Amino acid sequence: MSGRRFSPRAVLFDLDGTLLDTIGDLAEAANLMLAELSRPARSQDEIHSFVGKGLPNLVRRCMTENAQATEAEIETAMAVFRQHYALVNGRTTRIYPGVTEVLDALRESRFKLAVVTNKAGDFTLPLLERMGLSAYFDAVVSGDTLPVKKPDPAVLHHACELLQVEAAEALMIGDSQNDALAARGAGIPVLLVTYGYSEGMPVDSIECDGLLSNALHVLDHIDRP
Numbered sequence: 210m211s212g213r214r215f216s217p218r219a220v221l222f223d224l225d226g227t228l229l230d231t232i233g234d235l236a237e238a239a240n241l242m243l244a245e246l247s248r249p250a251r252s253q254d255e256i257h258s259f260v261g262k263g264l265p266n267l268v269r270r271c272m273t274e275n276a277q278a279t280e281a282e283i284e285t286a287m288a289v290f291r292q293h294y295a296l297v298n299g300r301t302t303r304i305y306p307g308v309t310e311v312l313d314a315l316r317e318s319r320f321k322l323a324v325v326t327n328k329a330g331d332f333t334l335p336l337l338e339r340m341g342l343s344a345y346f347d348a349v350v351s352g353d354t355l356p357v358k359k360p361d362p363a364v365l366h367h368a369c370e371l372l373q374v375e376a377a378e379a380l381m382i383g384d385s386q387n388d389a390l391a392a393r394g395a396g397i398p399v400l401l402v403t404y405g406y407s408e409g410m411p412v413d414s415i416e417c418d419g420l421l422s423n424a425l426h427v428l429d430h431i432d433r434p
């Protein structure tokens with residue numbers, strides 16, 4: 210399985226847990242929000258397992274996991290979280306090993322590149338800019354670009370449309386079941402990194418076309434012109 214090779218024209222990347230290690234900033238904003246609402250802090254490990262289905266889901270889980278909250282309280286929490294995250298977004302975020310190298314190599318070989326993330330657009334674009342990654346990507350599809358998010362395959366179809374490639378000409382690189390299911394639904398092969406955020410699921414239990422312990426290993430799965 211791990212040796213499967215593909216001949217894509219476009220490579221679609223997940224953001225959190227695949228390109229960028231964002232957990233420190235997400236946990237910081239979540240705990241600033243909880244403190245402001247006089248609720249107990251949560252560990253980074255716990256918050257780690259809440260990342261993957263978008264920021265509204267992260268906030269909801271912070272408010273309701275082993276706790277009670279009304280819909281109105283969750284809505285307030287989301288607004289408070291957004292204020293804090295806007296300030297800390299990128300502060301401790303790091304680019305994972307191999308990411309800059311693989312993006313350089315793919316650009317050099319003229320692959321079309323996109324980010325397809327469940328993170329809201331208000332935070333995705335400034336973060337890519339801050340981390341110096343914006344220029345690599347021909348398209349960015351965020352968690353609120355469409356009315357649906359991953360695992361809905363529509364976001365990957367949308368990315369392919371923006372890149373003007375067919376789904377069969379794309380390859381998805383992600384870290385969670387949301388990425389794998391979206392890719393399967395769209396008919397796009399998918400490789401998963403083993404270092405990311407997978408909502409507490411063992412990544413090797415997720416059905417995919419190969420596992421990558423370093424982003425640079427994407428190159429071992431791609432036929433380059």
Ligand SMILES: O=C(O)COP(=O)(O)O
Nearest residue numbers: 224225261262263326327
């Ligand atoms: O915002 C999230 O929950 C995760 O975003 P991702 O799709 O880039 O992993």
Ligand SMILES: [Mg+2]
Nearest residue numbers: 223225226384
């Ligand atoms: Mg991810």
